[in-house]
Amino acid sequence: MSQSLLFAAAAAEPGAVEQIALTFGANWPALISNIISFTLVALLLKKFAFGPIQAMLHERSARIEEGLANAEKIKAELAGAQNKAKEIINQASAQGTKMIEEARAAMAAENERSRQQAVADAQDILAKARMAGETELARLKSELRKEVTRLVVETSAKVTAEVLTVDQKTRLADDTNRLLANN
Numbered sequence: 001m002s003q004s005l006l007f008a009a010a011a012a013e014p015g016a017v018e019q020i021a022l023t024f025g026a027n028w029p030a031l032i033s034n035i036i037s038f039t040l041v042a043l044l045l046k047k048f049a050f051g052p053i054q055a056m057l058h059e060r061s062a063r064i065e066e067g068l069a070n071a072e073k074i075k076a077e078l079a080g081a082q083n084k085a086k087e088i089i090n091q092a093s094a095q096g097t098k099m100i101e102e103a104r105a106a107m108a109a110e111n112e113r114s115r116q117q118a119v120a121d122a123q124d125i126l127a128k129a130r131m132a133g134e135t136e137l138a139r140l141k142s143e144l145r146k147e148v149t150r151l152v153v154e155t156s157a158k159v160t161a162e163v164l165t166v167d168q169k170t171r172l173a174d175d176t177n178r179l180l181a182n183n
Contacts, residue, residue, distance in 0.1 A: 145177070145180045145181065148176075148180055149173065149176055149177055149180060152173075152176045153169075153172075153173050153176070156169075156172055
């Protein structure tokens with residue numbers, strides 16, 4: 001707003017700017033030297049202060065962008081690593097399942113082999129028991145025949161006492177033995 005007053009005053013009177021400059025104590029040589037000093041300082045600051053600061057800001061911006069790009073790259077690598085870890089876990093799980101199935105199959109085969117061995121052992125035991133039973137039965141039959149023969153001879157001897165001769169007794173014993181052997 002004060003600028004517009006200055007321009008308005010300058011347009012109204014030809015010496016108004018000089019009058020205002022004198023009123024405020026404007027010294028033209030000092031003002032021009034201040035403008036030149038200000039311009040020189042501004043140029044020096046631009047070249048030696050603002051230039052390096054802006055270069056540093058651009059460098060920081062580039063580093064930030066590079067860091068963001070690296071972060072995206074790391075995210076992608078992490079996602080790949082997680083996928084690979086899941087794949088490895090899935091493979092390990094599949095291998096574990098396969099090993100369990102193989103162990104179950106081996107266990108079933110071993111159980112079947114053990115069952116067959118137990119059946120064979122049981123059949124051997126039964127066969128031996130039958131043989132032992134048959135042997136025992138044959139021994140008992142033989143003993144029974146001998147005992148029956150002895151009892152028949154004893155009974156016959158008592159009954160016939162002295163009625164039979166020695167030849168008749170022998171023949172009777174032989175006939176009795178033959179009859180018992182046929183039964």
